[in-house]
Amino acid sequence: MSGNLILILGDQLSPELSSLRQGDRMADRVLMAEVMAEATYVAHHKKKIAFVFSAMRHFAQDLRDDGWRVDYVALDDPGNTGTLRGEVERALASGGIDRVLVTEPGEWRLLDEMSRWPGTDLIADDRFIADRHGFVRWAEERKTLRMEHFYRLMRRKTGLLMEGDQPAGGRWNFDADNRKPPAPDMEVPAPPRFAPDEVTQAVLDLVAKRFPENFGTLEPFGFAVTRADAEAALDHFIEHALPHFGAYQDAMVGGQPFLFHAVVSPYLNAGLLDPLEICRRVETAWQGGWVPLNSAEGFIRQIIGWREFVRAIYWWKMPGYERSNVLDASRPLPWFYWSGQTDMACVSACVNQTRDEAYAHHIQRLMVTGNFALLAGVDPHALHEWYLAVYADAYEWVELPNTVGMSQYADGGLLASKPYVASGAYIDRMSDYCGSCRFKVKAKSGPDACPFNLLYWDFIARHRTRLAGNPRMGQMVATWDRFSPDRQQQVRREAGAFLATLDQ
Numbered sequence: 001m002s003g004n005l006i007l008i009l010g011d012q013l014s015p016e017l018s019s020l021r022q023g024d025r026m027a028d029r030v031l032m033a034e035v036m037a038e039a040t041y042v043a044h045h046k047k048k049i050a051f052v053f054s055a056m057r058h059f060a061q062d063l064r065d066d067g068w069r070v071d072y073v074a075l076d077d078p079g080n081t082g083t084l085r086g087e088v089e090r091a092l093a094s095g096g097i098d099r100v101l102v103t104e105p106g107e108w109r110l111l112d113e114m115s116r117w118p119g120t121d122l123i124a125d126d127r128f129i130a131d132r133h134g135f136v137r138w139a140e141e142r143k144t145l146r147m148e149h150f151y152r153l154m155r156r157k158t159g160l161l162m163e164g165d166q167p168a169g170g171r172w173n174f175d176a177d178n179r180k181p182p183a184p185d186m187e188v189p190a191p192p193r194f195a196p197d198e199v200t201q202a203v204l205d206l207v208a209k210r211f212p213e214n215f216g217t218l219e220p221f222g223f224a225v226t227r228a229d230a231e232a233a234l235d236h237f238i239e240h241a242l243p244h245f246g247a248y249q250d251a252m253v254g255g256q257p258f259l260f261h262a263v264v265s266p267y268l269n270a271g272l273l274d275p276l277e278i279c280r281r282v283e284t285a286w287q288g289g290w291v292p293l294n295s296a297e298g299f300i301r302q303i304i305g306w307r308e309f310v311r312a313i314y315w316w317k318m319p320g321y322e323r324s325n326v327l328d329a330s331r332p333l334p335w336f337y338w339s340g341q342t343d344m345a346c347v348s349a350c351v352n353q354t355r356d357e358a359y360a361h362h363i364q365r366l367m368v369t370g371n372f373a374l375l376a377g378v379d380p381h382a383l384h385e386w387y388l389a390v391y392a393d394a395y396e397w398v399e400l401p402n403t404v405g406m407s408q409y410a411d412g413g414l415l416a417s418k419p420y421v422a423s424g425a426y427i428d429r430m431s432d433y434c435g436s437c438r439f440k441v442k443a444k445s446g447p448d449a450c451p452f453n454l455l456y457w458d459f460i461a462r463h464r465t466r467l468a469g470n471p472r473m474g475q476m477v478a479t480w481d482r483f484s485p486d487r488q489q490q491v492r493r494e495a496g497a498f499l500a501t502l503d504q
């Protein structure tokens with residue numbers, strides 16, 4: 001008897017996956033494989049590798065329980081060829097296979113490779129809300145591309161938070177209510193942590209043995225690795241954190257890595273949770289009066305707006321987007337992105353938290369590590385490889401546009417309407433990091449000046465011509481122009497001296 005081979009990748013852990021829907025439990029076989037090529041194409045955080053392998057092993061068991069025949073190749077299995085192609089060829093060699101079915105991979109690199117595999121059908125991944133081909137037609141008809149316009153389309157398409165044709169509450173976007181600095185007395189709910197079962201413990205031992213030099217603390221390990229536990233994490237978020245998510249979305253507090261964030265991106269991106277289902281749950285919580293509209297809208301916008309928008313841009317602009325560098329930034333990534341050893345308390349806190357949790361929330365990524373790299377002129381490709389490696393939720397389709405486009409402005413403003421740069425004052429307003437810093441956030445120059453202050457003006461000066469033409473940056477350029485020549489020279493000299501220390 002012959003049948004098809006359904007290859008399931010590590011971020012395709014969804015029972016409703018398009019390839020499984022086309023398959024036949026009686027005739028087809030599922031193949032899942034842990035391969036070195038995928039585990040090492042960047043040096044992933046130890047917790048990220050452990051999360052993916054453990055979630056894969058649990059998903060394989062769920063499929064078996066559901067009646068599928070599953071061939072699972074573990075990393076240490078004898079004969080493991082180390083590549084997906086090799087594992088598919090091994091399965092084909094055993095005979096009885098008509099076609100290989102794969103839901104389209106999330107990364108261009110793999111899609112390009114698999115589109116050349118013989119006998120392989122690539123099936124569209126319909127776990128997203130926007131159609132990536134339709135997006136290209138929509139985008140190419142527009143003079144400027146803004147997430148907000150796309151988001152409104154997605155609201156209409158899904159009906160989420162809609163009252164007829166109008167947005168609930170009379171506004172599409174409640175962001176103006178969502179920029180509160182941290183309150184000294186706020187109580188933060190800790191997200192649930194899930195004790196490793198035997199399967200996870202075996203994976204933790206494997207990762208400790210095979211990836212000892214990779215960045216990151218492996219244990220304690222508390223990620224959910226099953227759909228049931230990911231749903232429990234979502235329930236906990238909706239009940240305890242979502243009511244405050246909106247207001248404190250941009251806040252940063254030392255020792256509180258998660259604040260009121262959902263910490264569901266690893267689960268969503270691996271397929272353990274479904275984006276539309278999550279949003280419907282959040283909408284229901286708002287309808288039930290448990291969460292305010294600014295929180296529900298802010299959260300839903302991240303998922304049906306930003307998450308879908310960056311994916312669509314990724315597929316539109318790949319290949320090539322990964323080499324975007326309109327600002328010609330070429331500085332190597334400073335070593336403290338790995339060691340956390342820097343006197344800048346904010347950067348140190350975000351890197352150390354990343355090392356321990358494989359997690360940082362959006363503003364920590366955008367306005368601390370991303371902001372610093374942009375101000376310092378770090379090579380966006382090197383930074384991209386860092387973000388891709390260090391976060392448990394990082395897959396190129398979502399990480400690359402966030403890094404190269406939103407955070408580094410390396411695509412010249414395709415994704416973001418202005419460079420996300422800020423001086424120390426922003427970090428001081430939105431966090432408690434500056435209190436313990438050896439630099440003085442109020443000092444604009446001199447040996448104690450916060451490096452973000454010096455680098456901010458140096459960045460404006462370096463890119464003055466480009467920024468003067470940006471309506472959202474013109475005012476800052478005009479302010480720089482009003483600095484006396486002496487002050488301009490001092491800022492540039494001190495910024496240059498600081499930047500020189502990064503290269504040592």
Ligand SMILES: Cc1cc2nc3c(=O)[nH]c(=O)nc-3n(C[C@H](O)[C@H](O)[C@H](O)COP(=O)(O)OP(=O)(O)OC[C@H]3O[C@@H](n4cnc5c(N)ncnc54)[C@H](O)[C@@H]3O)c2cc1C
Binds near residue numbers: 260264310393
């Ligand atoms: C430089 C940089 C790199 C990033 N890399 C990744 C990445 O590799 N993977 C990833 O999933 N997100 C990435 N993001 C977006 C965002 O930081 C994370 O999605 C978020 O921090 C995940 O934590 P959370 O689940 O607690 O999110 P919450 O703050 O609770 O938000 C809820 C959900 O909204 C979605 N979301 C929010 N913002 C974005 C965004 N800008 N793009 C896509 N989805 C978004 C996520 O699925 C997230 O789980 C990056 C952002 C920046 C600035």
